[in-house]
Amino acid sequence: MNICPAHLFRIFSRPCCFMVQIFVFLSILTVSVQAQQFFYVNSETGSDEIGDGSASAPWATVEKARDTLRELRKTQKYPENGFVVELTGTFSFPEKNLTFTAEDSGESMLAPMVYRASKAGALFVGGSPLSQDGFRKVSDPKVLARLKEGVQDKVWEFDLSTVGITKIAPLPQKFQTWPSVELFSNEKAMQIARFPNQGWxxxxxxxxxxxxxxxxxxxxxxxxxxxxxxxxxxxxxxxxxxxxxxxxxxxxxxxxxxxxxxxxxxxxxxxxxxxxxxxxxxxxxxxxxxxxxxxxxxxNLLEELDAPGEWYIDTEKNVLYFYPKDGDLSNVVLSVQKKTMLEIRDAKFFVLDGIQAKCSLGPALALRNCEDSLIKNVRVFNTTNDGVHIGGGKRSGLAYSEVFNAGRACVSLTGGDRKTLEKCGNFVTNCHLHHSGRLQRTSGGYCLYFGGCGCYAAHNLLHDSPYICIGYGGNEHLFEFNEVHSAMMESGDGGGMYTGRDWGSLGNVIQFNYFHHFGQAGVDWQKAQGLSPDYEPLKESIMVMGVYLDDCDSGDTVQNNLFYRAGWAAFVGGGRYNKILNNLFIECTAAVHFDDRGLRRAKPGEGFKNGWDLLAKIEEMNYDQSPWKERYPFLLNVMQDDPKLPLHNTVRGNVSVGSSQWLQMHNTARETSLHRIDFTENYVFNSPVSQQDIFPLNPDGSVRTSFREEVIPLGELEKTDFRALQQEIRKLVPKFQHLPVEKMGLEQPVSDNSSSPETFTSR
Incomplete structure (x- = not known):
């Protein structure tokens, strides 16, 4: 591929579609070229003392390769198509982490700095392996007395000081984010001793x-x-x-x-x-x-260490107690790395390709304040907190990767400047992100979070989170062509996607996504596929949403999405300037929700009260100055425009089939707001309850919402990508725009070593 740097600059500077930019970016950084200079690292056969980085005499550590290339660049011209460092083996970072900086940048998209796994593979581990030889059967009478009868001869102990772990602090009095070490065995997270062994x-x-x-x-x-x-x-x-x-x-x-x-x-x-x-x-x-x-x-009680896979650490004695599954102690790792295990900071044109990373307390991988840099084809799993961070910088991201079994969030994506509305162009594309919130079930246990200004997430498969699957905040983000399922599996009052409590979180577009099977519907759906989801859905809760615009969040567009058994699908919790356009709702609890909670809770201009001073939040963004006043002119008179009511919302061109309810309105919203929301040409089929009486024609004679008597057969929806259903809908509603369901989700398999269900259902 021969593209001049000047042309690349023009491509990435003009305000064109995110997808075009990222496609060009990935094409350039993944193309096979000549005139690259190769070096090799092999943790098993290499040597930092006598190796020269060649294929026949590789180095042993990544640090040696990094430091040598830094020195080499001082004396020789940078290769025409960049450096490639090929990695083989296992690289452990239980204490020190691995960092790359601006010194390790490439020179252009055509001449990047590439660190990649060989065909034999490269694994990064943020924990200390505990040798089988170091385990001893428990013999202390005081400890045996605390263990239950029947398991005393099955519990092993390990003196952590023998592997250099001298002190583990007791757990704090209260917390949400897991603050200590974690045990893994045979590629699965083990369970700290608990009662009951399952459930609540x-x-x-x-x-x-x-x-x-x-x-x-x-x-x-x-x-x-x-x-x-x-x-x-x-x-x-x-x-x-x-x-x-x-x-x-x-x-x-x-x-x-x-x-x-x-x-x-x-x-x-x-x-x-x-x-x-x-x-x-x-x-x-x-x-x-x-x-x-x-x-x-x-x-965290030794007395309940009674099931295979459970563990407990006596922090006073610095001893681990472990009940191994099937007595297998051959592959046990204690995660201890608190920092980001592999961090790339302030670099440009840097590529990390094909590695696997696991067992880190802190994030496993991160791009921070980088430009035109990429992590791709990686597999990150069994992290105690977050998996991957992409933060700051521009046009950097994660692609064609799998991140799963995260104690907190799988991926966090941020960047840009909200005050200036400068978009970062950071991205997550074609990634399989699943099984988040293993330890932190709420308040951060997302499959994906994005914030700031101008992030892009497309063609991802995201699923299995105990609470919210995708959280976001900020401005001008684009979330499209993703598949999201099995959110809200253990909690309530959340959704597949969530944002909230900000008048200024404007300009976000959620389009062409497939949201399906949340909460109990997700558990039932997985069981029907022969899986064994390890969740206990919240009893008696109906607070499961699809896209949840909470607490007066405003200015988002939700269009051309498919919601199937996704709870209260398009949920507007008191916000303004939101658009719900051309969505298809199938068998949802409610297709659309509005309420006027702002009348009771919003405190604009009254000082921060639990985050409810919505005026103060947009004042921090200088909403009455450029560029905000030009981009969002409707904010200028918000305080003179019934600020606590959900005004200037639009619901147009949507179709609901078989949902329990078309419109749900809470509080006094039917009296205060229904007549002030733009409902136009929405159509409802197979509804058990008609709400036609509250939807008279618009003044211009157009339909607000029409409850139709025709019955649309649903059939086997998923096997046909909903094509047959949409054909029936278009016969009755010709203006409805076809949704390309087959294009929603992953464009191609993430990698050859994607996890099996047995790998990632463990919690």
Missing amino acids: IEIPKVIDRGVAPVDRTKDEWEFGVRPAVFEFTEEEPKRWDVSKGIWLTGFWCHDWFAETIKLGAIDMEKKQFTTEVNSRYGVGNHSAWHTAKRRYFVL
């Missing part, structure tokens, strides 16, 4: 919620201020030693907030737990929306 315990009665009094008539929120007290019914706690440190993970108040707190005391006579500290929102139901009983499980 429901709280039968709360004695003291631990909250401060509030004025409910003013919609004030309750917050925890002291330890809580609640009852239990189980007999197991009589064996537990609280002085050793026991923690409880639970959905203590809200279905959207899971938190781990330390147990302070056990009263077996009253059968009551007292927490060591307050939970953030107290313990017990707060809202009529959250009707499910509060639930929790107990963790």
